[in-house]
Structures are given as C-alpha cells and as structure tokens.
Amino acid sequence: MDVREYIEAGASGFFAALKDWLAIPSISGDPDRRGDVRRSAEWLQGHLRETGFPVVEIWETGTTDDPGLPAVFAEWPAADPAAPTIVVYGHHDVQPVEPLAEWETAPFEPVERGDQLIGRGSSDDKGQIFFHTLGLRAGMAASGATAPPVTIKMLVEGEEESGSPHFARLLRDRRDRLTCDAIVISDTTMWAADVPSMCTGMRGLTEASVSLYGPSMDLHSGSFGGAVPNPLHAMAGLLAGLHDGRNRVTLKGFYDGVVELTEEERDSFARLPFDEAEWLATAGGSRAAFGEEGFTTLERVWARPTAEINGMWGGHTGPGGKTIVPREAHAKVSFRLVAGQDPRAVQEAFAAYVAENAPPGVKAEVAFPSGDGVRPCFSPIDSPGVLAARRAMERAFGKEVLFTREGGSGPEADLADILEAPLVFVAVGLDEDRIHAPNEKVEKPLLLKGAEVAAYLWDEFAGQGRAEAGS
Known part of the structure; x- marks a missing residue:
C-alpha cells in the first residue's frame, strides 16, 4: 500500500x-x-x-x-x-x-x-x-x-x-x-x-505606551491657549514624526540589520495570484494601498518593518464643546519587526525618540507593556x-x-x-x-x-x- x-x-x-x-x-x-x-x-x-x-x-x-x-x-x-x-x-x-x-x-x-x-x-x-x-x-x-x-x-x-x-x-x-x-x-x-x-x-512585535503631561489641570484655552505647551499638540507631533515623506520609520537605527528580500523571494511573491482591489475589500473596505515606498503590498505586509499608532486620547471627548488646554495626552504604538531586528533595540530607539522630541514643559513617560516583545x-x-x-x-x-x-x-x-x-x-x-x-x-x-x-x-x-x- x-x-x-x-x-x-x-x-x-x-x-x-x-x-x-x-x-x-x-x-x-x-x-x-x-x-x-x-x-x-x-x-x-x-x-x-x-x-x-x-x-x-x-x-x-x-x-x-x-x-x-x-x-x-x-x-x-x-x-x-x-x-x-x-x-x-x-x-x-x-x-x-x-x-x-x-x-x-x-x-x-x-x-x-x-x-x-x-x-x-x-x-x-x-x-x-x-x-x-x-x-x-x-x-x-x-x-x-x-x-x-x-x-x-x-x-x-x-x-x-x-x-x-x-x-x-x-x-x-x-x-x-x-x-x-x-x-x-x-x-x-x-x-x-x-x-x-x-x-x-x-514578523516580530513590540508595543509601547506614551503619556505626555503638561499643566497640573485642564486650562481655559482663552486664558492660556497658545502660551503654554499643549500635550495633545505635542503628542500629535510626536506620532506624525514617526514616518518620513517616503513612509519610512524615522527611529534612529530602525533599519539597521534588516534582512532584505532577495530577488527570488520578490519574484515568488509577484507570481502569487494577488488582486489588490479584492484584498482592500477584505481590509475593512479600505480605499487605497499605503506604505513604505518601493515595495508592493505583499512585501510590506510580510517582509518590511512598520510602526502603527493604535490609539490616541486626551482632553475632552464627551458631548459638546470644552475649550481647554488638556493637562495630559496618551497613545499606544506598536512595531512589527522583520529578520535582523531586535525588539529591545527598537524599544530603546523609541524611548530616545520621545525624549529627544518632547517639547520643553511637557513631561514624557514611555512604557512597554508586553515586556521584551516577540522576536x-x-x-x-x-x-x-x-x-x-x-x-x-x-x-x-x-x-x-x-x-x-x-x-x-x-x-x-x-x-x-x-x-x-x-x-x-x-x-x-x-x-x-x-x-x-x-x-x-x-x-x-x-x-x-x-x-x-x-x-x-x-x-x-x-x-x-x-x-x-x-x-
């Protein structure tokens, strides 16, 4: 038999x-x-x-x-x-x-x-x-x-x-x-x-949380707005600065050691019957592909490292207006990593990035809730x-x-x-x-x-x- x-x-x-x-x-x-x-x-x-x-x-x-x-x-x-x-x-x-x-x-x-x-x-x-x-x-x-x-x-x-x-x-x-x-x-x-x-x-994974603290209480925006640091403005700038104009992650040393795709791998990916429009429909009805320049969608998802903003909050989020300078802002960020990257090195680079770019008058705290991450x-x-x-x-x-x-x-x-x-x-x-x-x-x-x-x-x-x- x-x-x-x-x-x-x-x-x-x-x-x-x-x-x-x-x-x-x-x-x-x-x-x-x-x-x-x-x-x-x-x-x-x-x-x-x-x-x-x-x-x-x-x-x-x-x-x-x-x-x-x-x-x-x-x-x-x-x-x-x-x-x-x-x-x-x-x-x-x-x-x-x-x-x-x-x-x-x-x-x-x-x-x-x-x-x-x-x-x-x-x-x-x-x-x-x-x-x-x-x-x-x-x-x-x-x-x-x-x-x-x-x-x-x-x-x-x-x-x-x-x-x-x-x-x-x-x-x-x-x-x-x-x-x-x-x-x-x-x-x-x-x-x-x-x-x-x-x-x-x-891919590997590491997650981070960021908290920015300004005044000890929410402030009247008419009396103090534009004259003291706004933690939400600072957070928006920090997060926006994580990527450059080519959608590459800006952390120092982020791409050091990354194992690049071989031509044979890229050819194998390209031969898969991939329909980007159909794929976008499965991505919650997303209307366009997006990511690091110079790579296809499959290459981005499988073989390139990324930084994603998972959540951001602070200030007034309830009904009606409340014109304030909020006292604090928070965000959660995650990094998907590829061969050649160490989650701990990425954590150190992110902490350094926040410390270097938080404006004067804003206290920054960074934590890594998932420990050393997944390699x-x-x-x-x-x-x-x-x-x-x-x-x-x-x-x-x-x-x-x-x-x-x-x-x-x-x-x-x-x-x-x-x-x-x-x-x-x-x-x-x-x-x-x-x-x-x-x-x-x-x-x-x-x-x-x-x-x-x-x-x-x-x-x-x-x-x-x-x-x-x-x-």
Missing part, C-alpha cells in the same frame, strides 16, 4: 479521532478552562502512544508561584542513530469562541459539512498538528519500516494562544531533550487550496530544510510550491534561538479558515494532503543527512 492509499483508507478514522480532540474546549486564556487544557494534553498523550511513539510525556510549565499549562512531548527514534533529528512544533490550546451568537454550529461540537470540518481548533492548530500522526504512519506503512527514517520529536504546547508566557523557559529547561537538526512548524497557512505555498518567516523569525528559501520541505510538498500537490511570509508573530524565534536549529514551515491551513473567528473550519482534503506531505518529508530529510539538514 502506497502513501496515498494508506491515507485514504485511514481518513475516516483520522477525522473521527480529530473530532474527539476538537470537542475538548482547551481555551488557554480562560482560567475556568485550565482543566480542559489539561484534558486536551492527556488526550493527545494517549493518541500519540496509539500512533506508536515509544516516548510520550506531559511536560508541566511555569513555577509554583506562576503555574502554566501543560505541553506534550513525544519522541520516536530513527532506526539509524546517524539520521537527522527533527522537532515538530504546534499547540493544542485554542482561542475563545465569543461572540458565541455568530457561530452556526456549537464551537466544541465539530461538524463535517462536505469538504469542511467546522469547530474551534480545526485549523489553528489541532488539525494541522494532527496530520503528522497520519502522515508518519503512512510513510512507515509504505516503506514497511518499523521506525521513521529520521528521529521525530513532537512538542505541542498549551499556551500559544495566550502568548506562550512560559514557553521560552520550558525550552531552556528541556533543551537536552529537544536537541535537533531542524524544527518543523505546522501553525501557518498556504496562499490558497490550489496554490500551495510555504511560509518562510514571521521575528526567518528561514532562507535556499536553506536545506526549506528545500526538503518544498520537495515534499511538490510531491504531494503535484505542482510548484511558491513562498510567502506571515505578518503575525509567535514563539518561533525562541524555538530557533534556544534550540539552535533552523525553522521549516509546513502547513496547509488557509486564510479563509476563519482562524480566531466564529465558525472556524479546515478543508478536509487539505488535512489529508498535509498528511501526505508529512509522509514524504521525513524521507527528504533523511536523504539530506544530519549535517545538511541543520545547516
């Missing part, structure tokens, strides 16, 4: 098991669901044992004073001790389901409708991590092997949807168990069902791991695989840095899967195609050998 025959024969059992897992409401952001997150981990532990993993463990996270939610670790050694070792990363926690009234079906009573499986976590990320179990068995059945061609370690965390607060510490504490040559991430999307693609990077991650498209995964995807889909990146942020940089291994993104989700929204779904044929990719992937890595897979 070849890989496809095995997957087709096992499809009904695969989806039945996945629905059992999806029925567990493992919402990590809800304290009342902590028990359900643990049930989800225990369910996965049992399933991985049934799959054949000889080592399956639940790993606790956090500390006594700051308890976390459980992750699941599994390991299946290759028959050849010289074979590469690959870590597969995903998460078993899910997003909240509100607004519940907008769901057409119960979010934790998964339903199959034609080619779709509807339920919270079906795409993000239970469905996508789950296809590896079927793919692994399919590859071994096709070859008649009793062990995979590479050593496979799975790490499925339970806090990703809550910002992975304990994940970096878990990686450091368990680093000896997670030694590997490459890390496969199955928590992203493809361009379209008929346009297979691979993500090669995710960007990136995998060169000509790296051995990416090339191996691309070959596996092209075998499964029977067509050329293009490259994308993602504008969002996650814990992938911690994985790469702490485990000192390159990232390879292998996923079959779609942007239209309504991830994080009501009526989340996944395309069943794509999950099966993902299993086929996984079946071929380990042979591709094994063919490279350990040194090349991790280079």
Whole structure:
C-alpha cells in the first residue's frame, strides 16, 4: 500500500479521532478552562502512544508561584542513530469562541459539512498538528519500516494562544531533550487550496505606551491657549514624526540589520495570484494601498518593518464643546519587526525618540507593556530544510510550491534561538479558515494532503543527512 492509499483508507478514522480532540474546549486564556487544557494534553498523550511513539510525556510549565499549562512531548527514534533529528512544533490550546451568537454550529461540537470540518481548533492548530500522526504512519506503512527514517520529536504546547508566557523557559529547561537538526512548524497557512505555498518567516512585535503631561489641570484655552505647551499638540507631533515623506520609520537605527528580500523571494511573491482591489475589500473596505515606498503590498505586509499608532486620547471627548488646554495626552504604538531586528533595540530607539522630541514643559513617560516583545523569525528559501520541505510538498500537490511570509508573530524565534536549529514551515491551513473567528473550519482534503506531505518529508530529510539538514 502506497502513501496515498494508506491515507485514504485511514481518513475516516483520522477525522473521527480529530473530532474527539476538537470537542475538548482547551481555551488557554480562560482560567475556568485550565482543566480542559489539561484534558486536551492527556488526550493527545494517549493518541500519540496509539500512533506508536515509544516516548510520550506531559511536560508541566511555569513555577509554583506562576503555574502554566501543560505541553506534550513525544519522541520516536530513527532506526539509524546517524539520521537527522527533527522537532515538530504546534499547540493544542485554542482561542475563545465569543461572540458565541455568530457561530452556526456549537464551537466544541465539530461538524463535517462536505469538504469542511467546522469547530474551534480545526485549523489553528489541532488539525494541522494532527496530520503528522497520519502522515508518519503512512510513510512507515509504505516503506514497511518499523521506525521513521529520521528521529521525530513532537512538542505541542498549551499556551500559544495566550502568548506562550512560559514557553521560552520550558525550552531552556528541556533543551537536552529537544536537541535537533531542524524544527518543523505546522501553525501557518498556504496562499490558497490550489496554490500551495510555504511560509518562510514571521514578523516580530513590540508595543509601547506614551503619556505626555503638561499643566497640573485642564486650562481655559482663552486664558492660556497658545502660551503654554499643549500635550495633545505635542503628542500629535510626536506620532506624525514617526514616518518620513517616503513612509519610512524615522527611529534612529530602525533599519539597521534588516534582512532584505532577495530577488527570488520578490519574484515568488509577484507570481502569487494577488488582486489588490479584492484584498482592500477584505481590509475593512479600505480605499487605497499605503506604505513604505518601493515595495508592493505583499512585501510590506510580510517582509518590511512598520510602526502603527493604535490609539490616541486626551482632553475632552464627551458631548459638546470644552475649550481647554488638556493637562495630559496618551497613545499606544506598536512595531512589527522583520529578520535582523531586535525588539529591545527598537524599544530603546523609541524611548530616545520621545525624549529627544518632547517639547520643553511637557513631561514624557514611555512604557512597554508586553515586556521584551516577540522576536521575528526567518528561514532562507535556499536553506536545506526549506528545500526538503518544498520537495515534499511538490510531491504531494503535484505542482510548484511558491513562498510567502506571515505578518503575525509567535514563539518561533525562541524555538530557533534556544534550540539552535533552523525553522521549516509546513502547513496547509488557509486564510479563509476563519482562524480566531466564529465558525472556524479546515478543508478536509487539505488535512489529508498535509498528511501526505508529512509522509514524504521525513524521507527528504533523511536523504539530506544530519549535517545538511541543520545547516
């Protein structure tokens, strides 16, 4: 029986098991669901044992004073001790389901409708991590092997949807168990069902809040306006000054070290069937594309750093007029970062920018509520791991695989840095899967195609050998 025959024969059992897992409401952001997150981990532990993993463990996270939610670790050694070792990363926690009234079906009573499986976590990320179990068995059945061609370690965390607060510490504490040559991430999307693609990077993120203080009380604008500093005027100037006439961020050193797009990447992006007018319609009916000069919309979203003003307030905002010089003004700003940038360096540059540009008589305070932020991650498209995964995807889909990146942020940089291994993104989700929204779904044929990719992937890595897979 070849890989496809095995997957087709096992499809009904695969989806039945996945629905059992999806029925567990493992919402990590809800304290009342902590028990359900643990049930989800225990369910996965049992399933991985049934799959054949000889080592399956639940790993606790956090500390006594700051308890976390459980992750699941599994390991299946290759028959050849010289074979590469690959870590597969995903998460078993899910997003909240509100607004519940907008769901057409119960979010934790998964339903199959034609080619779709509807339920919270079906795409993000239970469905996508789950296809590896079927793919692994399919590859071994096709070859008649009793062990995979590479050593496979799975790490499925339970806090990703809550910002992975304990994940970096878990990686450091368990680093000896997670030694590997490459890390496969199955928590992203493809361009379209008929346009297979691979993500090669995710942007980082840091957030800041700014407060400006002037007089000790709101002042009558007729008596004091134009004669003392106005914190709202000062804030408007500060925020407007974050960009120059080419829509480039003006912070000193902001672009230092930024990994520029290669011509091959730009060509791959340009070959995607992107309709800007349709994209604008999905962007809340936006009427024009906008951003840094010299880059396309996709390049701006995926591969260029940005500064965004998320909110600004101060003074009188109630009904009617109130002619004052307000005593204070506030704003929230966020920066999306790309490969080569450090969130902490951007924080320092922003704090320096505010200090240098706040006018005399205005006291400025800057805070970073999300701590050190999230670092960007990136995998060169000509790296051995990416090339191996691309070959596996092209075998499964029977067509050329293009490259994308993602504008969002996650814990992938911690994985790469702490485990000192390159990232390879292998996923079959779609942007239209309504991830994080009501009526989340996944395309069943794509999950099966993902299993086929996984079946071929380990042979591709094994063919490279350990040194090349991790280079």
